[in-house]
Amino acid sequence: MKVKFFAYVRDKEYAGCREISRPACEDLKTLGEELSEAYGERFRHFYFSPDGENFGKELIILVNGRRAEFLDGIHTKLKDSDTVLIFPVVAGG
Amino acid sequence: MKNGYIGKILRVDLKTGSIKTEPLNQKSASDYVGARGLGTKYFCDECDPKVDPLSPENKLIIMTGPLTGTAATSSGRYNAVAKSPLTGTIGAANSGGHFGPELKYAGYDGIIFENASEKPVYLYINDSQVELRDASHLWGKDVYETTDLLNEECGETFRIACVSAAAEEGNLFAGIMNDKHRAAGRGGIGTVMGSKKLKAIAVKGTGSVEVARPQPFFHECISAREKLAAHPVTGAGLSAYGTMILVNIVNGVGGLPVNNGSAGSLFDTADSISGEELAAKHLLKNKGCFGCSIGCGRVAEIKEGAFKSRGEGPEYEAGWSFGADCGIDDLGAVCNANFLCNQYGIDPITMGATIACAMELYEKGYLPEEDIGFPLRFGDAAAMVKACELTCKMEGFGKILGLGSYRMAEKYGHPELSMSVKKQEMPAYDGRAIQGIGLEYATSNRGGCHVRGYMISPEVLGIPMQMDPLVTKDKPATLKLFQDLTALCDATGICLFTTFGIGLPEIAGMYREAVGSDESDAEILLKGERIWNLEKRFNIAAGVEKDTLPPRLLREKLPNGPAEGQVNELHTMLAEYYAARGWDAEGVPTEAKMQELGMASDRL
Numbered sequence: 145m146k147v148k149f150f151a152y153v154r155d156k157e158y159a160g161c162r163e164i165s166r167p168a169c170e171d172l173k174t175l176g177e178e179l180s181e182a183y184g185e186r187f188r189h190f191y192f193s194p195d196g197e198n199f200g201k202e203l204i205i206l207v208n209g210r211r212a213e214f215l216d217g218i219h220t221k222l223k224d225s226d227t228v229l230i231f232p233v234v235a236g237g
Numbered sequence: 238m239k240n241g242y243i244g245k246i247l248r249v250d251l252k253t254g255s256i257k258t259e260p261l262n263q264k265s266a267s268d269y270v271g272a273r274g275l276g277t278k279y280f281c282d283e284c285d286p287k288v289d290p291l292s293p294e295n296k297l298i299i300m301t302g303p304l305t306g307t308a309a310t311s312s313g314r315y316n317a318v319a320k321s322p323l324t325g326t327i328g329a330a331n332s333g334g335h336f337g338p339e340l341k342y343a344g345y346d347g348i349i350f351e352n353a354s355e356k357p358v359y360l361y362i363n364d365s366q367v368e369l370r371d372a373s374h375l376w377g378k379d380v381y382e383t384t385d386l387l388n389e390e391c392g393e394t395f396r397i398a399c400v401s402a403a404a405e406e407g408n409l410f411a412g413i414m415n416d417k418h419r420a421a422g423r424g425g426i427g428t429v430m431g432s433k434k435l436k437a438i439a440v441k442g443t444g445s446v447e448v449a450r451p452q453p454f455f456h457e458c459i460s461a462r463e464k465l466a467a468h469p470v471t472g473a474g475l476s477a478y479g480t481m482i483l484v485n486i487v488n489g490v491g492g493l494p495v496n497n498g499s500a501g502s503l504f505d506t507a508d509s510i511s512g513e514e515l516a517a518k519h520l521l522k523n524k525g526c527f528g529c530s531i532g533c534g535r536v537a538e539i540k541e542g543a544f545k546s547r548g549e550g551p552e553y554e555a556g557w558s559f560g561a562d563c564g565i566d567d568l569g570a571v572c573n574a575n576f577l578c579n580q581y582g583i584d585p586i587t588m589g590a591t592i593a594c595a596m597e598l599y600e601k602g603y604l605p606e607e608d609i610g611f612p613l614r615f616g617d618a619a620a621m622v623k624a625c626e627l628t629c630k631m632e633g634f635g636k637i638l639g640l641g642s643y644r645m646a647e648k649y650g651h652p653e654l655s656m657s658v659k660k661q662e663m664p665a666y667d668g669r670a671i672q673g674i675g676l677e678y679a680t681s682n683r684g685g686c687h688v689r690g691y692m693i694s695p696e697v698l699g700i701p702m703q704m705d706p707l708v709t710k711d712k713p714a715t716l717k718l719f720q721d722l723t724a725l726c727d728a729t730g731i732c733l734f735t736t737f738g739i740g741l742p743e744i745a746g747m748y749r750e751a752v753g754s755d756e757s758d759a760e761i762l763l764k765g766e767r768i769w770n771l772e773k774r775f776n777i778a779a780g781v782e783k784d785t786l787p788p789r790l791l792r793e794k795l796p797n798g799p800a801e802g803q804v805n806e807l808h809t810m811l812a813e814y815y816a817a818r819g820w821d822a823e824g825v826p827t828e829a830k831m832q833e834l835g836m837a838s839d840r841l
Contacts, residue, residue, distance in 0.1 A: 151482055231485070231486050233474065237733070
């Protein structure tokens, strides 16, 4: 499974890289927990809502190009062939 | 006046040299607010919709809004209005910087230019001293040269809006450039100015703008600014990365058109032309317009190599048009082409998309190499920049590219390869992967355009709510609301980017206190709907073609990405959209709607 990071999520205070390859985990909640273990509390606060049961409000997360909200949300299942994209809220035009 | 307006309009007859001031039409100002709305109202009252856009009879109107130049956030905007030579629609183009506020400080809400001059002239405005001056020495100069020369001549503190040689030579997508780098960019509004032999406007003002209820007004302004500062996009993201931050997320949802849309909308090397890459390697600093706390502007430099250059931008749209749309992932080339467009005052969206169209025509064998003078293949960065430069200078094949993609593709027998609506190129989002933006392109009153109803906000970014880009449900009604609110926002004179962080309550709040109105939010939003309907009625009277999309978006299924297999479902959305607007099945505003909006007795 590939996980790609964008904008300030690439900074060393968060993921500190553009992309990682890793084995799939069960779902997006598990992924958030494992990434938070690796990257620390700032990343956890970005990824999760304060109760840890949902996504943080500044997170945009896509699985194979689809926003998680249109899949099964934080419980979206993952497999090895998936690509997960992690963005902060962005805009432009 | 003490209501956000100055109360005076300058009327300049370029043929006779007559310059008069007249009172602002307060009824029109109340009904159509200002800037895009009021400029369009004046235009529709005074101009025949069938007018030839490049004839002297087409008028050019510069108009500010009641919030322009006030303490309202990001209030540096003005609109330029004329019939567009590119589309034949009403052409209103919006620009920031400092020019609009300066015009109000000089004592004018707007300027109406009539007829055409025989010799090149510029309009000099120093408060009440207003003169048409000879511009023969400026004719043929680019935007930077013209601005520098006028600042030498008039004084450093003058704000300059001007056109470049491309506009003088009839490039159909030349803009009006102010403060060197800010553009009233789309639809060839600068071409109209060039056709009138009006090279520039130089303005300096020492007055101020007074509002109706100062204390409540400042309270509204501060509250709006606090909301913008607290929002992750308007408070941090846009200043850090600029608008090119969108490249990766739009590509992520499979909506970034590649190779003129012929290769789908997933660009493998999108990250190379992203806002992150620009910030990491080429950004010198960010820059804001008048009174803006967002500061989305970029000052960037390509320090070495074939594309060594420096300037402002690029914005996301140019990043795409010169990048993915031409199959190019060299950010240096993208920046170089964008800087050229600023220097020569042409629209980079239409420019890049027209080069992309030429690349497809060339690769398919419809456009002979001898016409171009060199190979023009997707992915060839040097050829792309060369084509751009030729168009900026209107030399060689650049004269054909300067017609825009539709007229060029039609000349070579394949207008279906022009990715345009009403002859204006669609911007950087694929309407097959993002359904609502396709409806926006089809229905925009100035042809293919994203900033008349920015459906990317809900469909991709989740602002202010989240909608699935792949479905059509609820898109027509949402688009109508976005279009009406955008028309209102543009008309007030504040920047559309504020609407990532604030909405109708804040915009209506600032407007109400500035003009001294007690209208409700709904009544104020109705002014946006009125503007939209006036624009539509003008287009119908002008005989503009029906609302549709290029055949590629309606029939060619996306070959890859999350929207694989999709086309734009325009036919299911359009009828619902017309119904939501209160229009008939052909998209004509009904008598009942005109009554509701108080427009039944209007000329148009």
